[in-house]
Amino acid sequence: MSIRHQTKANKEGQGEKPHLDFFLFLPHLLDLFSLLHSTMGLWSVRSRLAHHLGQKMAYLGALQRRSWPLVSFLQLWNPRPSELVGGLSSNPINRCSDRRFASIKAETSAAAMDDRCRYQVMDFPGGKVMFIPEMRFLAESPGERISCYRVLDDDGQTISGSSFQEVSKEIALKMYSDMVTLQIMDTIFYEAQRQGRISFYLTSIGEEAINVASAAALTINDIVFPQYREPGVLLWRGFTLQEFANQCFGNKSDYGKGRQMPIHYGSNRLNYFTVSSPIATQIPHAVGAAYSLKMDKKHACAVTYFGDGGTSEGDFHAALNFAAVMEVPIIFFCRNNGWAISTPTTEQFRSDGAVIRGQAYGLRSIRVDGNDALAVYSAVHAAREMAIRESRPILVEALTYRVGHHSTSDDSTKYRPVDEIEHWRTARDPVSRYRKWIERNGWLCDDAESELRSNVRKELLHAIQVAEKMEKPPLAELFTDVYDQVPSNLHEQERLLRETIKQHNGDYPPEVPV
């Protein structure tokens, strides 16, 4: 699998941007810098480094090439910390550790006070910090949002200058097929709920790329802790349409023995932990599992998914902090789809999404276009490598849009404009965007496409019929699994229940087996 490099990326309004090779190069530069700092004089190294960086960072406008006292060098980094990719801030021996001590205004008045502050370093618990006599607050936002990694444009063309993980034709086609299956599954199950055949359903429309592409970049040994909008991950791993239907209908073949609402899928065999309703509780669970993987020295990581709303929960913060401290192999995948039921992200947080928080906890993070299957695939692939090889947590924020309602209990047209929903459903559909790319590669033709859709539809309708007709779980399953062994009081209750049923047979529903 190769990574394709191209020449400079080209974003409007920006000059040269740091790109992948710089990303890899910088930590080594800084290692060199720090090492030389401690041994030789500071000046020569800094000038060389700063000159190199000056070329890269010219667009910041913060450059002062006259002299390079340490403080102004540090201020070089301040105004646009968002533009600095991973290596810098995560380098533990970076002496410029506290680069964020200046406000946006720092660039202009910097040089004057530099001489006084040179080499003045204070020692506190947690390490050395530079100090300055000027009081400056960090701005509440970095000024510019963290940029978003993208490979395919809206037309399914790879963007020139993009680098991404290559996919084989087989994987690419399976990804497409699973994304289509997920779309059809969502449509049909949603209708089934509306017809009263199942009690509840929750769609993943608009997030098919996130679901399937992220799953494709993982291996079966990676343990998945989902929120509830990730059935595509289970689909990729091999959960059949019949198994999905069984859970939704709560019949006797349901692995959950009819105990949970629809869409609360789970499969030990496929390393997908059962969906649990409370928001964000799965995030610290995943860290615990990642810690266990580390203790067992397995070549695998934990992956947990959550939405933008989930990042407000206390569990999110505790888990990210913990994962960084314990240095565990985990990928935190945030599906920022703009809405938490009716709460838009503007009312959810005031930070720049979830990605910016990664750095606050000491995590390497990336923002990616969630509707771009190749970008999601590449990012998760790279994240997994880093997580396992370096035993560290990685945060991936995928920007997307929740096209469907929150669930069948919600009507989102009440709180957002219908044309906005339609725009995202059609013009920004991740499945059709990806299809265009596959078609360009000559891997798919129209006939295959419609054949796929009608096959899936037929199979799913059949699965639903079978699931609907199947018996419900027997009465004994009401009392099992509360504990490992059924306790005596539950045996007693079951006995009493059966007696009651015998005495009042007419009151007991006939379709539930005793």
Added chain:
Amino acid sequence: MWGVARQKVGFGSFSSPILGQVLQRIRPLGSILPKNYSSAPKEMTVREALNSALDEEMSADPKVFLMGEEVGEYQGAYKISKGLLEKYGPERVLDTPITEAGFTGIGVGAAYYGLRPIVEFMTFNFSMQAIDHIVNSAAKTNYMSAGQISVPIVFRGPNGAAAGVGAQHSQCYAAWYAHVPGLKVLSPYSSEDARGLLKAAIRDPDPVVFLENELLYGESFPVSAEALDSSFCLPIGKAKIEREGKHVSITAFSKMVGYALQAAEILSKEGIDAEVINLRSIRPLDRATINASVRKTNRLVTVEEGFPQHGVGAEICMSIIEDSFEYLDAPVERIAGADVPMPYAANLERMAVPQVDDIVRAAKRACYRSVPMAAAA
């Protein structure tokens, strides 16, 4: 009487080593256990009992690990985990950041995966910040996943009132956790209880809430040779008759067992022979033993430290009414803490927690030796 548990042992099997080897393994902590083993009962504090239980279980099963605030370097906030970090290393004794919700969630996640974590709360009052994970993520998961995901986790720490620590450090959570199906709730009294029940809890495949008591940590109790064995285990769900009697049954758990025994001594001088039942297990409650005792004595006094409403005593009373109503010769008397957040001032605190005299008076009321409380109103 103190039988080895009949429940299945999850991991490994434990042979019965000779006593000398057992003593070596326990690593006495400046201990009072001599090397030569005589037939006289040895004494052990509850703290030593818990420490030895943790040590033995961690040594027997590499999946067992301990996590909590201050459990490692600090040797435990109450020194229960003394020496464990040194012996097992930081991978198995984890000092956590201050986030009960965080580390409880992480412990549950590790249990989902298959490890056997022991999560320590500095007191159970702080478990409130993690109770969602205890109830929704631990207790219910085996059921909701239909047996696919088991949660062999132990939550332990001091519960109930200490001395002069105020409202947010003194609440008893026995009733809170015993309310939840899917959890097992244990509360030891003596050192033998502590050892046997903690070992049982660690070996149990279900989530267990283990309620200790800070004031009991330093108390010494005699322990039998059997209890010192590393395979020693007490059955979950069995109460112990600490003192046999025939006039009135007194149920209690944790610290209140000591108070009940003192009350029984006082009562015996007045001709009332009280039977003291140490519940040991709040969920499942040993209804059989309690009912058998009440059928013998016909009178019941329930004692607990926690708040009265919806408390453990209320459940015991209901169990008697359901199964042994005709055997009662007097209304059930319930002794509990005062229905107020625990005050700090020493005189007020003394009045907010049951004292030995309260138990004596209640037993006398149950035996009609004094005017019943309702009639005195």
